[in-house]
Amino acid sequence: MKNNKSYQRFILIICFLIGGQLLQAQTAWFADGYHGGVYGHYPLWQAKFMVDKLTENPTWKINLEIEPETWDTVSITDAENFHALQDYYSNIGRFGRIEFVNPAYAQPYCYNVSGESIIRQFSYGMAKIQQYFPDATFQTYSCEEPCFTSCLPEILMGFGYKFAVLRNPNTCWGGYTSSFGKDLVNWIGPDGTSIQAVPRYACEGLSSKSTWQTDSWTNSNAFITACFDDGIKYPVGMTFQDAGWKGGPWGNQYQPTVYTTWTDYINMIKDKVEPTDWEFSQEDIKPGLVWGAQVLQKLAQEVRVSENQMIMAEKMASLDQLFFGSIWPEKEFAEAWRTLMLAQHHDCWIVPYNGKSGNTWADKVTRWTGASNQFANQTINQVFGQLDSSALTIRVFNTLGYQRTDWVAVLLPEGMDSKDISIVNSVGKRAESQIADEPEGKKMLYFEAKVPALGYATYRLENKPIIAKPVEIETLANGLVKVETNFYTVIFNPEKGGTITSLTAKKQGNIQLVEEGGGLNDLRGFFYDEAKFHAGSDSKAKISVVENGELFIRLKIENQLARSKYTQLITLAQNNPRIDFELNIDWNGQPGIGAYNQSKNYRAEDTAKAFYNDNYKLHLEFPLKNVGQRIFKNAPFDVCESQLQNTIYTSWDSIKHNVVLNWVDVENASSDHGVALFSDHTTSYVNTKDLTLGLTVQYIGKALWGRDYRVDGPTHIKYALLPHSGNWELAKLEAESKSWNEPLIGRLIDSEAQRETKSLLEVSDKNLEVSSLVMQGNDLFVRFFNVSAENKKQVVYWNCSAEKMEIVDLNGKLISAITPEKDKDNRLKTSLNMPQFGLQTIKLTHVKAN
8 A cells, every 4th residue: 555655656746747848848939129219218239239149149039119210310320330230130130030010100108199190100100110121011010018009900900010919018117908818819999900919818917026017028937837727829928128228138937938029929820829809998908107197287288289280280281282382391291290209209108207307208298299389380370371460351271071160269460449340251241259358468359150171261350340149147146156058057156166066958958967966177186195185165266257258158267275276267158069168276385186195105016006096186076967877988099988887996906997088978878968078188087986077187296116296387277078969979079079179270361362262172971080181292192080880981072183082001002993973063072981980091193172
C-alpha cells in the first residue's frame, strides 16, 4: 500500500512536469513598439536607437505610434540617423519588422472631439508619414492611450484599414475599453461597418497593483495561463514603450513569446479562429479624465469653438470659390487644421498642467486654437466681400444643408440710431428684430432671418421705427417671476436661488417638466473643507430683465454659492423652443470641491480617487419630471442609448462612460417626449436615482499624478435645454445641435456686387447632415452623415453642374459613379443609400454653381 502511494505520487509529479512543459511549449505573442513624438516625448537619439536595437535583435519587431510631425523635426535635427531609419524601413523594416499603427496627426482620444476632426487627424497624419516614408502602409490601427470611439470602424475602413486593436494595456491612466471575447472580434460600428480587431480579452483583467495597466502588459505567466484556460489559442500581449525608454525589446515573463507587428499577428490567426461579433457601444469606452477641472473645461471649450469655426470656414470658402470665383486657400487651411489638431492631442487633456509656466499644454491649446480661429474668421469675413459698417445691407449665410429660419446677430455701426431701425428681406417683408446692449456702449441687432440651404439671403436696414410687443413677464404676488412665451410658461423662484420651479410646455399639451419641489439650473456641490453641500437654492437670488423684445427675453439671475458670487443669463425665445443659459462664477479664494480632500494621502496606485465621483463635484441640476427612463447621448458620428443604471463611479476599476460630447437627451419610457441638454464643451453628465440629469461644472482638488487642479479666474460655460416631442431622432436633435454650433452668420456689406439669394445644395431631410464641404482645385467634395433610421433613400438637390459625380472613400478613391436625375425645377437630384450613422463622400468634378 505504501509503495502504491509512492507510485501515485511519482505519477502525479511526472504529469505535473509534463503539463508544465506542454504549457511552456505553447507559443504566445507580443506587440512591442514605441509611442510618443516631438510634442510628447521623443529624444533625438531615438531613430538611431531603434535601428541599432533592431539590428542587434533579429527577432524583434516594433509597432510605431509616433506623432507624424515628429519627422519634420528629426529629419533636420538628427538627419543622419533619421536617414538610416528611412533606409532601414524601405529595405527591411516594411517587410514585417516595423509597422505604423496610429497615423493620427496628434493622437487624439477621439471620443472627445468631432467626427470631422478625427477624419482630418488621419488624413493629414497619413500624408505626413508618407512624405518621409513613401512605402508606408496603414493596415492595423492600434494605440497606447485609450484613443477610441465607436465610429472608428467606418473611418478606418474608409481609409483602407483592414484591422484594429481595442486595448491599451500600459497607459490606462485616462481609461480603457470593456473586456470582451477571445482571439479576435468583429468590431461592429454604429453604421454596421465591421472590422476585425484584437479585443481586451474577457479574461484580461485590470492590474491589481497599478491604476494604469491591464494584465497583458508583460505577458506574465499568470496572464498567458488564464488565456489558455479561457480557450484563447493565440494569446498576445502589448506594450508600446514611451519613446526615450532605453531598454530595447520589452521583457516578457512567459516563454516562448514571439514579437510581432499587429498586421502580421492578425493575418496569421484570422483564418484559424472564429471572430465573435461585438456591437461595440460608445459606453464600451471607459474614459476617466478630470471632468469639471477648470483647466480641462477651458481647453475643451477652446477646441469646440475651433472645430465649429473651421468647418464653417471650409463651407464658406467653398461657397466663395463657387459663387464668387475666389481661390481656395489650401496651404492656409492645412496650417489652421494643424494647430487645431495639436490642440486635440491626448496629452492636452490628461496632463494640461505639464510644462513650464506660460508653456503648459493648456497654454499651447490657447495659442493653437487662437491661430486656427484667426484664420477661420478671416476666411469667413472674406466671403462677404467688401464689409461696410456704413452700409444698410446685411448678407446672411447658412452653412447647413437645409433652409433655416433662425436668429442672426449683427453688430451695428457706432452712431446709428437703433430706435429707428427695422429690417426687411429682398422682397420688402419685415423680419422680427430687436436691439440688445453690448459692452462699451455698442449695440447688437438680432433679427429672424430665413436663409436657403448652404447659401445666403440678403436683408436691408430701414430707417423706420417699429412697435414690437415684448415677451410677457410679471412678478406675482408671492414674489415668483412668471414669463410667457409661445412655447412655455416659466416660473422663477427668487427664494430658491432663482431656479426654474415650473416649466410648462405649451406645444406638448401643457405638460409640467419640473419635478415637484425641484428647481432647474440649480448649482450644488460638496465643499470638503467645510464638510457640507452648498446649493444655489439655499440663498435668495436677485432676478432682473437684461433684454426684452419681440424675439426673446433675457433674464439675469444673481446669487451666491458659499462665499462666491455667480450669475446666470437665461434666454427664452418666442419662436424657438431652445432655452439658452450662460453661467459665470466669480470665485472667492480657492475652495475645495469634491468627494473628499486628497491633498495629503494621494497615491497613484490607489484605485479610489476623489476626482472620479461626479456626485460631489459642483454640478448644475435638472430634476425633470417623468423623463429619464431612456437616455441617449451623441458621440462622433453616432448616437448611443445608455445602458447605465447611473453615471456615478468612485474608482479606476469601475469607470463608466458618463461623457457628454454635444448633447445628452432624457426621454420617458415610450419616447413620447424628452428634454435635451446641450453643452458648449466635452465634459461629464450626471444621472442618479435622485437626479434625472446634471452637468458637471467644477472640481477643485488633487487629481491625476497628484496635481492640484485649481481655479484661476471665473468659471464661464454655456449650455441649453431643449424640451421636445417624440424621441431624439424625431426631434432632430443632431440638427438642433448643429444649429447651436453653426449659427447663421451676418455682416454689413457693400450691396452692389452680389446677388440677393443663392443656394448650392439642399438635403430633403434635416437628419441628413452636410458634415463637410471642401474644394480641391475645381472639384467639390461633400461629405454627408445620415442620422435617420428610416429605411429610405436620402435625397440631395444640387444647384450646380459637374462633369461627373462619384462616391469616393476617405482617401478620395472611387467607389462608384453617380447618375443624377432632374427634379421638376430642373435641379440635379441624387438619391443616396445610407445606413443610419453612415458616411458618404460625393466628389463633383469640375463643378460650377448655377
